[in-house]
Amino acid sequence: MNIGIGMTSQRTRARMLERLREQGIQDAMVLAAMNSMPRHPFVEEALQSRAYEDTPLPIGQGQTISSPYTVARSCELACQGRILDRVLEIGGGCGYQAAVLSKLAKEVVSVERIAKLVGRARLTLRGLRINNVLMKNADGSHGYPEAAPFDAIIITCAPEKVPPPLVEQLRDGGRMIVPVGPIGDQELVLLCKRGEQLEQHAVLSVRFVPMTGGAQR
Numbered sequence: 481m482n483i484g485i486g487m488t489s490q491r492t493r494a495r496m497l498e499r500l501r502e503q504g505i506q507d508a509m510v511l512a513a514m515n516s517m518p519r520h521p522f523v524e525e526a527l528q529s530r531a532y533e534d535t536p537l538p539i540g541q542g543q544t545i546s547s548p549y550t551v552a553r554s555c556e557l558a559c560q561g562r563i564l565d566r567v568l569e570i571g572g573g574c575g576y577q578a579a580v581l582s583k584l585a586k587e588v589v590s591v592e593r594i595a596k597l598v599g600r601a602r603l604t605l606r607g608l609r610i611n612n613v614l615m616k617n618a619d620g621s622h623g624y625p626e627a628a629p630f631d632a633i634i635i636t637c638a639p640e641k642v643p644p645p646l647v648e649q650l651r652d653g654g655r656m657i658v659p660v661g662p663i664g665d666q667e668l669v670l671l672c673k674r675g676e677q678l679e680q681h682a683v684l685s686v687r688f689v690p691m692t693g694g695a696q697r
Contacts, residue, residue: 513583522576558632570620571636575601639691
C-alpha cells in the first residue's frame with residue numbers, strides 16, 4: 481500500500497480539505513476526520529493519483545467510492561457537530577466512508593452485499609488500525625437489527641423508497657441520509673425520526689448506484 485507517495489501526500493489532502501470548505505462543509509469535526517483519513521488506500525493502485533479529486537471512482541464489482549464532498553456532506557448531516565454512539569452504513573463498498581465515520585462515532589456497522597468488497601475493506605481498515613468498524617456481508621435492505629437502534633443511518637446506494645426495516649432501526653431523534661430515486665433523478669434526502677413521524681428534507685441532486693437486494697458470497 482503506497483501510503484507515502486507524493487501524489488497522496490498530506491499536502492494533497494490539504495487541498496481537498498480547502499475545496500470542501502469552499503463547497504460549504506463547515507463542521508470542524510467532519511473536516512478533521514476527512515483530513516486525518518487517507519482516501520488513496522481505498523482505491524485501486526492505478527487510480528491513487530486521482531484519489532483526492534472530487535469525483536466518484538470505480539472500486540470494482542460495478543461499484544464506486546463516493547466523492548469526498550458527498551462523504552463529507554453525509555457525515556455533516558448525520559453528526560450535527562457531535563460524536564455519535566452508533567452509526568449504520570448501508571453499502572459499505574471499499575470502506576472509506578466507514579473509516580471517516582470511525583472518527584465521528586464510537587461504533588460503526590457497515591453492511592455490504594458483495595463479499596469481495598467486504599474482504600478488501602476489512603484488510604484496508606486493519607492496515608489503518610481502525611478497530612471500531614464492523615464490516616458485514618449481508619443484504620443492506622434488512623439493516624443490522626442485532627445492533628439497533630442507531631443514532632444515524634447513512635445509505636450509499638439508492639432505493640426507490642426507503643426500506644421499512646431501516647426506519648425501524650433508527651433511534652427516536654435519529655437521522656437517516658439516503659439517496660432516493662432512479663438513476664438520473666435521485667435526491668439525497670435527510671430523514672429525521674420524531675416518534676412515529678419522519679420529517680423529510682431534500683438536500684441535493686446526486687447519482688448513486690441502485691440498491692440491490694441479496695448478498696453475494
